[in-house]
Amino acid sequence: MLSLNNIEVIYEDVILVLKGMSLQVPDGQIVALLGANGAGKSTTLKAISGLLKPENGEVTDGSIEFQGEPIHTMPAEDVVRRGIFQVMEGRRVFEHLTVEENLIAGGYTRADRNNLKRDIEMVYTYFPRLKERMKQAAGYLSGGEQQMLAIGRALMAKPKLVMLDEPSLGLAPLLVQEIFDIIKRINEEQNTTILLVEQNALLALDIAHYAYIMENGRIVMDGEPDNLRENADVREFYLGLTEVGQRKSYRDVKHYKRRKRWLS
Amino acid sequence: MDQFLQLTLSGLTNGAVLALAALGFVLIYKASDVLNFAQGEFLLVGAYVMFALVGELGWHWSIGIVVTVLIAVALGVVLERAVLRPMIGEPIISLIMVTIGLSSLLRAIVSTIWGTDERAFPSFIPSEPIKVLGATVTTDKLWAIGIAAVFLVVFNLFFRRSSEGIAMRAVADDQQAALSMGISVKKIFAMAWSISAATAAIGGIIVANILGVSGNISGLGLQVFPVVILGGLDSIPGAVIGGIIIGLLQAYTGGYVGFGLNSIIPFVVLVLILMVKPYGLFGQEIIERV
Structure with missing residues (x-):
């Protein structure tokens, strides 16, 4: 479904971050991308979603194809319209908007806006806690709830591929478990393909169908989770x-x- | 009592116009972090375009308003595209200088076309004295308040209910996150400028209807600053309430005290509010979770 072929990303015309990175995400699967800090995981996601430009980054070599179409030169909004949604690191909810408004903003690119109400309800079935707080400013939610909102916002866009950037960041272990369970459910029930970037390798390998390990801007190892665990x-x-x-x-x-x- | 009511009413009229101008200012600041010093000139352009269409070409006032608003929208889009977009990422001081330059330019263009003489505005709003609660007031002021109120309500609904409005507030909150969900930040900037120019144009028409058309209208732009500082730079309800408070204060000080205090009072408020509540009454302090 998504394939990165030998891509190279340079920031500010001098800093080489990705050095020939390749990766495949097959339809309907959860693929984990693991690696230490600074390995280039987030950069990889931004290269896919078109968010490099505001940070002065650029894909200088290789290609990114989504369903057979090259997307590495597209602006972010076109990538979202094609069905790729990135949940950014650190949750990034709109703090001064209510929970419900955050969800509506998530569905901004939808052509069928009449169905927004129904899909908001769908998000609430995954995250009942958000429903209790739907009229509250998102800035006052707890960290776990904000992460739920960030994922819910992604669901609102009805994407084919969701890219999650460290959903466990700064959350209590129990909550992390809960969120990972929900990610798995979403993958199974909504048939959404997921590309998961994580530091918590143990958990990520638990739910992933396939995993890549990244270091210094390239993939150093990949395989089924069971093999990697060995x-x-x-x-x-x-x-x-x-x-x-x-x-x-x-x-x-x-x-x-x-x-x-x-x-x- | 009589005098009080009259002062209140003219204060509200003035305040409604200030609120409309401040609304546009806040909108641009919220969406794109630009302080628009040309807001007063947007009022001026609105007033003169309406004057040209209705007073000189003899159009009906209802068509006049619609066309004026459309022209203002176009002006906003063009300015954003041609002047502000190339400035994205430049330091704030350059942005301020650009909008100051813009304000001189707009004022110069207006006085080149229409001259500097004060002209009578083709009063399309009936101005008859009527009695309200025992006080004699003219109907044009009531109309002005009504028109301003309608627009303020419409904009409030736009921001709370429509997905474009929500997207606009989302951009104000976190640009990059908004980008990641496919919201086009460029489109939102253009929208902010055009809506801002449109509200200002309506404000300009209302002032011109009461005071006549002249270059002085752009002076209202200066009073926008006390209003937005009082209400909070990034708060839309703040712009409305700030506008009304400043308008009323001006009317009361002008009526009861005199000595030109009414033109100073907004800036006294400005200084006071900066000392005690720098975010303004409704400005967003950065939310911190505890």
Whole structure:
């Protein structure tokens, strides 16, 4: 459905962030994109959604195709109209608008605005807590509720592909679990394809059908979650487990520090 | 009592016009963070275009209003496209200078075409004295308040109910997030400028109907600042309430105190409000969750 072919992204004409990045997102699946801070995950999403331009970034090489159509030169609004919706990192709800107005803004590109009411109800069935607060300014919601609103806003646009940028950021573990369950439900019930960027590798691998690991602006490893979980490097660096499969204890940390094998 | 009612009424009239002008100012500031110093000239242009259509060409006033508003909308779009868009991302001081330049330019164009003499406006609103609650007032003031009120209500509905209006407030809140849901920020900017020019034009027509057409109308633009500072730079209800408060204050001080205090009082309020409540009465302080 979505494929990135060898793309290169440069910020401010000098900073090379993505160095030949390739990625496939098949229809109807949840694909996870994992990686440390600064690996280029968010940049990848922005390259897809056309949000690079306001930050002085540019796709200088390669191509991004969505359903066979190149989209890497399109402005953001056209990308949204084609069915790709990015839920930005840090929630970014419209603080001074009410919950309901936030949802309406999410459905801005819809041609069938008469159905907005029905879809707002649909969002409320996924997130009943939003319904209780529909007339409140979104700025006063808790972090978890804001994240729910951010995802609900995406649903309002009826996208084919939702890109979630760190939905677990700054949330309590229980809430994170709840939100991931809902992401999974949305994927199954609405048949929405999902590209999930996460730091929380354990959770992301739980719900994903396929995962990519990114470092320094390129993909270093990819595979089914089960295979990745078996990989010694992934266990050590992303899941925090030792080779025996147990939680790492600082008592055992001695001189030998495992090095990443894929880098050299 | 008689005098009080009359003063209140003329204060409300004045306030309604200020509210319309301030509304446009707030709109532009909210959507694009630009302080528009040419707001007073929008009033001026509106008044003169209406004067030309109705007074010189002899059109019916209802067509006159519609065409004037359309011309104002076009003016707003053209200005945004030609002058403001190339300035996106420039420092705020350059933006302010550009709008100041714009205001001189518009004033110069108007006086080149129509001269600087004060002209009588073709009064299309009937001005007969009637008695309201025992006080004698002229009907044109009542009409002015009514027209302004209708437009203020319409704009309020637009911002609360229509998805374009909500999108506009969304852009004001977080531009990039708005962009990520397919809201075209450029289109919203153009809309802000055209709506702003349109409300100002209506304000200009109302003032001109009461005071006649002259270059002085643009002086109202200066009084927009106390209004928006009082109401809060980014608050639409603030613009309306601020406008009414300033209008009333001017009428009362002019009527009861005199000595030209009515032209100073808005700026006294400006200084006071900046000292005690710099965000204004309804301005948004940054929401912090606790």
